[in-house]
Amino acid sequence: MTVARSKLVEFIKELKSTDIMGFDEAKTKQMIVLRILDLLGWNIFDVDEVVPEYGVSNRRVDYSLVAGNNKVFLEVKKTGENLEGHQGQLLMYAFEEGVKLAILTNGIVWQFFLPLKEGKWEQRRFFTIDILRQNAEEVAQRFEDFLSKENVMSGVAINKAEEVLEIQKKQVVITETLPKAWNELISKPDERLVELLIDKTEKMCGYRPSKIEVIGFLERRVKLPLLNILTETPKNAYEAAESVTKTTKTTIDKGGDEYTCVPRILLREAVVKALGKLGGRAPRKIVHEKVYEILKECLEKPRCQEKLPSGEIRWKKDVDWTRDQLKIDGFIKPPEESGRGIWELTKKRLGVLQKN
Numbered sequence: 467m468t469v470a471r472s473k474l475v476e477f478i479k480e481l482k483s484t485d486i487m488g489f490d491e492a493k494t495k496q497m498i499v500l501r502i503l504d505l506l507g508w509n510i511f512d513v514d515e516v517v518p519e520y521g522v523s524n525r526r527v528d529y530s531l532v533a534g535n536n537k538v539f540l541e542v543k544k545t546g547e548n549l550e551g552h553q554g555q556l557l558m559y560a561f562e563e564g565v566k567l568a569i570l571t572n573g574i575v576w577q578f579f580l581p582l583k584e585g586k587w588e589q590r591r592f593f594t595i596d597i598l599r600q601n602a603e604e605v606a607q608r609f610e611d612f613l614s615k616e617n618v619m620s621g622v623a624i625n626k627a628e629e630v631l632e633i634q635k636k637q638v639v640i641t642e643t644l645p646k647a648w649n650e651l652i653s654k655p656d657e658r659l660v661e662l663l664i665d666k667t668e669k670m671c672g673y674r675p676s677k678i679e680v681i682g683f684l685e686r687r688v689k690l691p692l693l694n695i696l697t698e699t700p701k702n703a704y705e706a707a708e709s710v711t712k713t714t715k716t717t718i719d720k721g722g723d724e725y726t727c728v729p730r731i732l733l734r735e736a737v738v739k740a741l742g743k744l745g746g747r748a749p750r751k752i753v754h755e756k757v758y759e760i761l762k763e764c765l766e767k768p769r770c771q772e773k774l775p776s777g778e779i780r781w782k783k784d785v786d787w788t789r790d791q792l793k794i795d796g797f798i799k800p801p802e803e804s805g806r807g808i809w810e811l812t813k814k815r816l817g818v819l820q821k822n
Contacts, residue, residue, distance in 0.1 A: 727770035
């Protein structure tokens with residue numbers, strides 16, 4: 467660290483430990499602003515270099531800093547004053563004069579702008595220093611980057627400022643575009659994404675979901691907050707967290723909680739596959755028979771053959787429940803469209819099934 471930087475850091479630490487909130491504008495200029503300028507290499511006693519009350523269109527800017535062919539406009543408010551509402555006027559003055567760098571401060575918060583750039587003042591602000599909240603070394607570094615006389619005179623300050631602003635603009639565009647890209651990606655799932663999610667789910671729970679399952683899962687998440695999507699694991703999404711020796715819980719009777727005799731994800735896949743093999747449409751009884759054919763090894767187990775209090779066989783009730791869930795998820799048409807007692811895949815799902 468240079469001697470100049472060390473002195474600036476020490477002064478910033480001094481400000482942090484001093485009660486400066488009650489300073490009026492004159493005291494803010496003398497006790498904070500001018501001392502910082504001095505430490506940044508400006509000759510505060512040269513009124514041709516640090517020009518006080520610089521006139522612009524019958525108005526005045528507190529300071530115009532002149533370094534060679536470059537200028538910086540600096541507007542100062544008292545330490546307790548909110549800076550909101552003062553930016554527009556400062557940027558207008560700077561724009562009229564062709565000044566590339568402008569700063570608005572209350573001695574504590576320093577807002578840095580590139581006035582000649584396009585956009586509202588918020589879009590032209592590239593950095594903000596808060597002396598009381600930010601690390602002293604970081605504050606000193608940024609002051610040197612953007613406001614040291616050496617960097618202003620050489621043009622390095624403007625170059626660094628433009629780099630920061632460009633990064634910010636890119637970040638804004640990325641932030642706005644990421645959710646749109648995500649929604650497009652999951653509404654029209656790429657084969658690689660589908661396979662990745664299939665593999666990950668299998669590793670986590672031991673069961674391998676079908677492409678139909680994964681596509682449905684992704685499409686149901688279109689326009690959901692991205693963080694919610696990213697933090698929801700396939701383990702929860704597929705409700706297949708139980709090990710292969712356990713069952714998955716679901717409510718099938720109003721009288722209480724029961725358990726599906728095979729994991730839900732297998733039931734969902736079997737119902738969709740059964741309908742696919744039946745041409746996409748079939749009576750409930752025929753679908754049951756085809757599902758039993760697909761999952762025979764599982765459904766022959768004693769638990770799946772149990773009779774419920776309603777008199778129904780457990781696995782058939784589980785298949786009916788699965789059909790209801792597939793209807794909610796858009797895989798199967800509602801009875802009003804398919805006809806009473808008929809199960810029918812939606813055209814979109816049937817097309818995906820046939821493709822895969």
